[in-house]
Amino acid sequence: MAGGGIELSVVGCQSSVLTIIKSGTIFRFRWALLVLLVLAVPVLAQDGEVMPDAAHSWMAFFQHDTDDEQPRLIFIDTVTGEERPMIVSGERFTPLADSILYFDLTSGRVKLANPERGIYDHPFIQPGGDTRRVDWLVDAERGRIVWTLTSGDPAALVTTTTIANLDGTNPRQIWVDGPRNGLRALPVAFSPDGSTLYLDFQPDGISDLTPFQQYAALVGLDIESGAWDYLPGEPGCFCGAGFGSGLLLRLGLTADLSGFDLQVHTLPGGLEQIIPALDLPGYTQGGDFLVSPDASRAVYLLGQIKDFGQPDQSLRTRLITVNLQTMTQTDFALPTGTLLRPIAWTEDHSTVLLVARQSDGTWKFDLNDQTLEQVSSAAYLGTLQANGE
Numbered sequence: 001m002a003g004g005g006i007e008l009s010v011v012g013c014q015s016s017v018l019t020i021i022k023s024g025t026i027f028r029f030r031w032a033l034l035v036l037l038v039l040a041v042p043v044l045a046q047d048g049e050v051m052p053d054a055a056h057s058w059m060a061f062f063q064h065d066t067d068d069e070q071p072r073l074i075f076i077d078t079v080t081g082e083e084r085p086m087i088v089s090g091e092r093f094t095p096l097a098d099s100i101l102y103f104d105l106t107s108g109r110v111k112l113a114n115p116e117r118g119i120y121d122h123p124f125i126q127p128g129g130d131t132r133r134v135d136w137l138v139d140a141e142r143g144r145i146v147w148t149l150t151s152g153d154p155a156a157l158v159t160t161t162t163i164a165n166l167d168g169t170n171p172r173q174i175w176v177d178g179p180r181n182g183l184r185a186l187p188v189a190f191s192p193d194g195s196t197l198y199l200d201f202q203p204d205g206i207s208d209l210t211p212f213q214q215y216a217a218l219v220g221l222d223i224e225s226g227a228w229d230y231l232p233g234e235p236g237c238f239c240g241a242g243f244g245s246g247l248l249l250r251l252g253l254t255a256d257l258s259g260f261d262l263q264v265h266t267l268p269g270g271l272e273q274i275i276p277a278l279d280l281p282g283y284t285q286g287g288d289f290l291v292s293p294d295a296s297r298a299v300y301l302l303g304q305i306k307d308f309g310q311p312d313q314s315l316r317t318r319l320i321t322v323n324l325q326t327m328t329q330t331d332f333a334l335p336t337g338t339l340l341r342p343i344a345w346t347e348d349h350s351t352v353l354l355v356a357r358q359s360d361g362t363w364k365f366d367l368n369d370q371t372l373e374q375v376s377s378a379a380y381l382g383t384l385q386a387n388g389e
Contacts, residue, residue, distance in 0.1 A: 056386040058115045060100050061378035062093055063360050073100060074378060075115035077386075084115045095382030096138055096145070097166055103134065110134060115384070124168040132157070133204065137187035138166075142194050146174075150184040150204065157204060159185040161197070163223065174223055188218065189243035191267065197221045198231070198243060211305050211315075211339060211357075212287030215241045218248070220268065232265045232272065240300060242289020243267075249298055249322070251286050260286050260302070262322065262329065275327050278302075280318065290342040291324075292349040297367065298322040299342050299352055302331070315339060319354075321367055332370055343380070355379040 061074045073093070075084045090102040090111065099114040101122065110122040125147045127134045136147040146163040156179035164171035174197070177185045186202040201217040217235035221228040231248060239251040239260065248267055251260040252274075259277035266272075283302040291298045299321050306314040317339060318331040334340055340354040340363060353375075354363045362376035 058098075058384045058386060060093075060095065060381040060384055061362075061376065062381055063378040073113050073381075075384075077115070078383070086113055086119060088113065088119070093381050094136070094138060095384060097140075098385045100381060100384070101136065101138075110136075116386075124164065124171070133184060135184075135186055137189070137197075139190050139194060144194075146187050146197060148185055148187055148199075152179060154204065155179075155181050157182065157184050161185060161187070161199075161221070163197075175221055175226055175228070183216075188215070188241075191220070192246050195223055196268070197223055199228075201235075203238070210285070210287075211303055212240055212285055212301060212341075214238050214287055218250075231267070232269045233263060240285075240287025240289060242287075242291055242298065242300060244289075244291025244298070245293060245295035247291060247295055247298075247324070249289050249291065249300070251300075259283065264324065264327070273327055275322065275329055278320065278329060278331055280331065283316075283318065286320075288341040290345070290352065292345050294349060296323075296325055297349055298324060299365075299367075301334075301341065303339075319365060332365070332372070334372070353380060 057078045059076045059078060062071070063074060064071045070087045071089065073086045073088050076082070088102070088104070089106045090104050092103050094101040096112070099112040102111055102113065104111045108127065110125045110127070111119055112122050113119045125134065125136060125145070128149060128151065130151040131149050132152070133150040134147060136145060138145050143166050144163055145166055146161060148159050148161045150157055150159045152158045158176065158178035160173060161175040161177070162171055162173050175185070180201070182204055183201045184204045185199045187197060187199050189198045190196070191198070199219055199221060200215040201219070203216060207213060216238050218231045218241060219228050219234065220231055233250060236250060237253050239253070241251065242249045246267055248265040250263040250265065252263050254261055254277050259280060261277050262275040264273045264275065280302060282304045285305055286300060286302040289298060289300040299319055302318050302320055304316040315337050317334045319334055319342070320329050320331050322329045338359065339357045341357055342352045342354050344353045345351070346353060350366065350368055352365045352367065354365060355361065356379060360378050361374055362378065362380040363372055364375050365372045
């Protein structure tokens with residue numbers, strides 16, 4: 001797919017089968033709208049949980065591969081089907097109420113892209129003169145956002161953490177950490193009751209070199225008091241982890257270093273169970289967890305990757321499905337050469353949406369029949385409220 005339109009197809013939806021495929025034809029907004037409505041694609045919070053549907057909303061996509069080689073955001077009106085593309089140069093695209101929040105690589109500024117108001121600077125989250133990195137985490141359920149500004153010399157990094165309402169009201173600085181040698185504090189998740197912010201002491205700059213998000217030392221910060229402590233089992237290996245529904249899922253190297261056991265912790269602490277590693281020799285990296293809202297299932301990725309991000313990159317990945325009721329896990333081979341990551345649960349937690357990290361496309365994986373289907377030629381970001389409704 002090139003240009004401004006989005007090509008989509010789907011096979012299978014709940015109990016019916018729908019196929020929308022026309023060889024050589026580019027489907028524009030009307031087909032995009034039809035397919036995604038049939039799929040019941042959810043409104044996403046940043047942690048992959050479903051937000052209440054808005055009567056009038058915009059579906060947001062990102063597309064790298066275009067005719068003019070200019071990546072763009074594409075917004076589709078769910079009522080009229082109108083399609084609005086916007087050329088962007090950015091990363092970390094995050095649904096935020098009625099806009100997409102992202103970091104603009106050209107200007108070095110935090111931006112908002114809104115289908116009706118265009119692209120503009122975020123009004124209160126911006127790097128300062130000595131800021132090396134700005135990170136954020138959205139608490140959509142409570143209408144809050146937390147962000148960190150990391151500054152200083154690489155050997156003496158200081159991270160300042162601030163929380164505010166989404167409209168900028170009630171801002172509070174809740175933690176200043178450092179100086180630390182090469183480590184910044186990265187916000188990762190909120191506790192279910194919103195009282196605790198989970199962060200990681202992240203080796204600065206290394207995330208750009210790893211195929212999956214890795215964590216070095218996870219901590220819990222009490223938002224009111226500013227007191228913090230390591231989470232159970234931390235610091236651990238520099239490995240993948242995931243939060244959701246009061247659980248911490250953490251990969252840990254096996255004793256013979258041949259794979260990863262999966263540690264299941266309840267938070268703030270207590271119960272711990274270990275699910276033995278799968279027999280997958282050569283799969284030496286893992287992460288990108290997604291926990292279902294009812295805590296019954298989780299998915300994550302394991303990878304056999306060489307020369308990540310290079311022209312001669314070799315990439316094989318497997319999607320791991322975890323049954324958190326029986327404490328078992330199974331694996332499914334994903335397409336070779338395509339790095340996918342799970343972003344959302346759909347259809348009563350029986351299917352997962354995945355998007356391509358380095359290329360374009362959205363896929364749907366059915367956990368019941370173990371099938372994978374591509375449903376969009378662009379990467380789905382989420383569904384936005386219209387006019388901040």
